[in-house]
Amino acid sequence: MKLKLKIWKQKDARSRGSFVTYDLDGVSPEMSFIEMLTYLNETLIAQGGEPVTFEHDCHEGICGSCGMYVNGYPHGPVKGLTTCLLSMRYFKDGETITIEPWRAKPFPVIKDLMVDRTAFDRIQQAGGFISVAVGAAPEANSIPVRKHNSDLAFDASVCIGCGACVAACKNASAMLFVSAKVSQYALLPQGRPEAKERVQAMIAEMDKQGFGNCSNTGACEAQCPKQIKLFNIARLNREYYRSY
Amino acid sequence: MITLDSKIPEGPLQDKWTHYKENARLVSPANKKKLEIIVVGTGISGAPAASALGELGYNVKVFCYQDTPRRAHSVAAQGGINAAKNYKNDGDSVYQLFYDVIKGGDFRAREANVYRIAEVSNQVIDHFTAIGVPFAREYGGTLTTRSFGGVQVSRTFYSRGQTGQQVLLGAYSSLTRQIKEGTVTMYPRREMLDIVVIDGKARGIITRNLLTGEIERHSAHAVVLATGGYGTIYYLSTLAVNSNASAAWSAYKRGAAFANPSFVQIHPSSVPQMNEFQSKLTLMSESLRNDGRVWVPKNKGDKRPANEIPEEDRDYYLERRYPAFGNLVPRDVASRAAKERCDAGYGVGPTGLAVNLDFRDAIKKQGKKAIEEKYGNLFDMYKDITGIDSYTEPMRIYPAGHYTMGGLWVSYELMTTIPGLFAVGESNFSDHGANRLGASSLMQGAGDGYFILPYTIGNYLASEIKTPKIKTDLPEFHEAETRSAEKINKLLSVGGKQTPTTFHKKLGKIMWDHCGMARNEEGLTEALGMIRELREEFWKDLLVPGKADELNQELEKAGRVADFLELGELMVTDALNRRESCGAHFREESQTPDHEALRNDDEYAYVAVWEYNEDGPPALHKEELKFEFVELKQRSYK
Secondary structure, rough: EEEEEEEEEEOOOOOOEEEEEEEEEEOOOOEEEEHHHHHHHHHHHHHHOOOOOOOOOOOOOOOOOOEEEEOOOOOOOOOOOOHHHHHHHHHHOEEEEEEEEEOOOOOOOOOOOOOOOOOHHHHHHHHHHOOOOOOOOOOOOHOOOHHHHHHHHHHHHOOOOOOOOHHHOOOOOOHHHHHHHHHHHOOOOHHHHHHHHHHHHHHHHHHHOOOEOOOOOOHHHHHHHOOOOOOEEEEEHHHHHHHH | OOOOOOOOOOOOOOHHHHHHHHHOOOOHHHHHOOOOOEEOOOOOOOHHHHHHHHHHHEEEEEEOOOHHHHHHHHHHHHOOOOOOOOOOOOOOOOHHHHHHHHOOOOOOOOHHHHHHHHHHHHHHHHHHOOOOOOOEEEOOOEEOOOOOOOOOOOEEEOOOOOOOHHHHHHHHHHHHHHHOOOOOOEEOEEEEEEEEEEEEEEEEEEEEEEOOOOOOEEOOOOEEEEEOOOHHHHEOOOOOOOOHHHHHHHHOOOOOOOOOOEEEEEEEEEEOOOOOOOOOOEEHHHHHHHHEEEEEEEEOOOOOOOHHHHHHEEHHHHHHOOOOOOOOOOHHHHHHHHHHHHHOOOOOOOOOEEEEEEHHHHHHOHHHHHHHHHHHHHHHHHHHOOOOOOOOOOOEEEEEEEOOEEEOOOOOOOOOOOOOOOOOOOEEEEOOOOOOOOOOOOOOOHOOOOOOOOHHHHHOOOOOOOOOOOOOOOOOHHHHHHHHHHHHHHHHOOOEEEEEHHHHHHHHHHHHHHHHHHHHHHHHHHHHHEEEEEEEHHHHHHHOOOOOOOOOHHHHHHHHHHHHHHHHHHHHHHHHHHOOOOOEEEEEEOOOOOOEOOHHHHHHHEEEEEEEOOOOOEEEEHHHHOOOOOOOOOOOOO
8 A cells, every 4th residue: 555644743842843744655454553654664764764753562452552643533533443453454545644643732742743641640640549558458359349330440440541532622621531530439339438539639630730621522432442431421520519 | 600599488388478477577667768669660560569668658769661650561461360269169279379370380480489479369359459450240249250271260350351451550540649649759751771789789770761861870779670571572472562671681781690581471362463564463362262262174274264164174172182171271282282283284364374263152152242241352352453253253363472481580589689689570580480371470460569579678678777878979870871871872873774673573583483482402503693693783784763862762672672682592592401391491302292391300490590691601500499399290281
């Protein structure tokens, strides 16, 4: 396959960026999107050019490192996939593909397609944990959990922290991310003792980091590579109201 | 010259760890505050170690190359985590778990270490459950388990097919709590380049800030490496592409001995290689073999689609060869059996380097929904990558480099041969012998970090309470920093034509062909020469664009490949030395008449421990393995 790649290049957070167009020949439909970009870089380096900076690590959709807009969609146009699992067979020979970094104020660009997502860590630090120290845990089966709740908690806990929800949202809201963590713990008896403080602290930190509010468009759910559901945001709101 | 003192406590197996804990020296809370500990790596041993030490009140500094600790590759572990809870009432016990791991490792691990990890396994499950890890449950609300390879009980706790993610995120959440408390300081996007040894003790590390390129000095009273394995040496492996050996390798070059470097687990079920651009062999969890049946056509060159091959033309070779364990034989056995069938010409798929993993019968019996519940995400991932729907036709799988049982040599206290330098999780060699059983890596990593290291490091630090804060302007820091900077400049100044990735691929092929699933004298000897040649070529023809003092991903790769080019030689040297087959290490010269690994306990019941020598070949030391509590047997899964 032959592709025209329009890729956002930006030296650092302070510099202005712009699109650079690359022609790339010899792309195989069996490549993943990340492999295609690696192939582009190998080609650029061999020609004495500068490679494109982007992040990727596990190549199996679980570490959350990769993430970029592909033709305007976070992680690309195919539902339920991270960029590393997006296969080139979804693209056509001769196609122009536009590739950009996450665009959200709380995720400043570091270089090219790489952004700073540490705001998520700071939200997690505010309360995304259960305060049980090593050694203090009771016997595991002494805490029965309704299977239904446990399954829902699991569904929320599969978030990989990639930031696609923020990138998809016109308000750059982190509500889906925060609601996933809050829901996981809210649904489990182990998480109840700190539920009130947790939801308040995480929401306060989310606001402090500059993420926007939710206006229920559902773009986050549509673009989440782990398909985390919008009703977690409803649960987050409920937890928040209950906490006062 | 190093001396190996494994420091195994006296007494009966069951009492060793209790005795150790009772006699371990303690550090008072006031003194803990004054002591600093560096932890490198935030996977399922590093994050638990750092959070546990932070909770105890030490000053902890944690480093990872990722942007956030939550992305360490433990996140990708799929199948589960073992514990001897015996919730299924099926005859499990701490002793049974210990025995399975010792036997699974083909009697090349230390009894005392293995017993201890089995002993703490239950606490690990209690802790993860308490901090909100959503393990799979029964309708009654209790935890459920499933079976894994190499054992006859059901002791694997799991969260669908992404257990690693769930336990890692649990460990990460505790780590963030300590970061908030201020006991832990997090240094993300740092690559460890060197270890600083002062008066024979580990006192700090040199790191490169991956965003700015700045070389930094960090000091502490003790250093813990939790840097994982080196399976990416094969280029194509199940690991994250940035996983690397550099931290452990730099420790080796400063005097930490390396044990059993050739012991690499080749996982039997990964998505096969499909093209030359492929960067990764994605794992398909071993848990799939609970319900999936492995087969190839009975007739050579049968090119019919899998579903059109009738029952009588299928060879369920694992069930045929190993009736007692069937599809649930350990990984090394399953991998070799797949290779044997493919080498003999029975492989499937376009390359012939694949076997079928078929769920037809399980779906017929349990229904699609039950299978979806257990493995849904794996089936999805397989479809994303290959386009094949495994609910209607078999998966195609092939072995891939996965886990390294070898690693830094550690004593019972998890301390390397450099005093004050500890190694936990996959980065050490201690618990899995020559082959790791499924779902034992999360158990070992978390057990080391949460429940073992906090005692053993305390025992060491008790004699450091009078040592003031280590200054980073000492000459040893200067030397180590200079060495690191020189290596970077050397990488950047070669000015050749080939990228780091090109060299990595070449090295990977040498290692896979000659030091992979099957090894022999001739191939290994040849590989030694090839690696040396490739290393020379690397330093003559490497091309790294960009500069040292900036974000430079190619430079990161180059540094890692440079270390792999040295480590590869040590792996081959170790494989050459061990003229026996054991576990994953299969020397073709040493096999039973029916092609199983044949051990030679008289000559090789030892840990091969290698000491770096700047001027010549590494020195071999042997830690004899004494089996006081189990009888050495030829492993049989028939």
